[in-house]
Amino acid sequence: MIRFVFFDYDGVLTTDRTGSLTTCRHLAAAAGLPLERVRAAFAPHNHALTLGRMTHEEAWPRICAELGAALPLQLLQDAFDSTPANAPMFALARRLRAAGCGAGIITDNKSDRIRRLRAVQDLDALFDPIVVSADLGCSKESEAIFRHALENAGADAGECVFIDNDAGNAARATALGLHGIHFDDALNDVPALAAALARDFGLPA
Structure with missing residues (x-):
């Protein structure tokens, strides 16, 4: 029986x-810079940020130097706030919770970004645990992040579904x-995903 969906x-x-x-898209638009230039400025720091070896605040002076622009750090928080929630997927998570199934998050992400989004999108009201690579110092390339999530959920691996847009992570x-x-x-076909969860695992569609 499935007890948890991550x-x-x-x-x-x-x-x-x-x-x-x-x-990067938000920062490029706000600063009037080409998107690819902003992405190139972030790229050397992305791995360290994702594994918690550096914060955005620490990386920001280097990013600004690469861009040749002294941008206010507030732009970064605004960029986090611009994250577009996938409303149908959130609705699916709510249906799962209402039916007694746990819902959690396992993400390769930056600590400061997810901390901000936990507040902006009220993630903790719906998802527990929320497991972030930068908090653990390891990504989904390591089994440790999955084992940490299972331990926090109090569930065995066979009792859990994990949904990811990266086939390798799945x-x-x-x-x-x-x-x-x-x-x-x-495709973002959430109804098809819900139907598969109902068909294969007996979860509410």
Whole structure:
């Protein structure tokens, strides 16, 4: 029996494929800079940010230097706030919770970004646990992040579904005994996902 459904964040609970896209797109528009230039300025720091080895505040002077612009740090918080929630996926999570199934998040993400979004999108009201790579110092390439999530959920791997828009991450979860599902963020067919959860696991559609 499935007791818990874990969701990836960006590309599943949001309508942007990655958080980096969301952040860089907003900053580019706000600063009047080309998107690819902003992405190039962030790229050298992304790995360290995702693993918690650096904060955005620490990286910001270097990013601004690369851009040749002294941008206010507030723009970064505004970029976090611009993250587009995937309303149908949130609705699915609410239906699961109402039916007695747990819902959690496992995400390769930056601590400060998710901390802000927990407040802006009230994530804690719906998802528990929320497991963030930067808080643990490891990504979904490591089984440790999945084991941490299972321990916090109090569930065995076979009792859990994990939904991710990266097929490799879904496969890694499956290899650990979870029921990994690859979600195509380009299609964003949440009704089809809900139907599959109902058909394959008896979960509410």
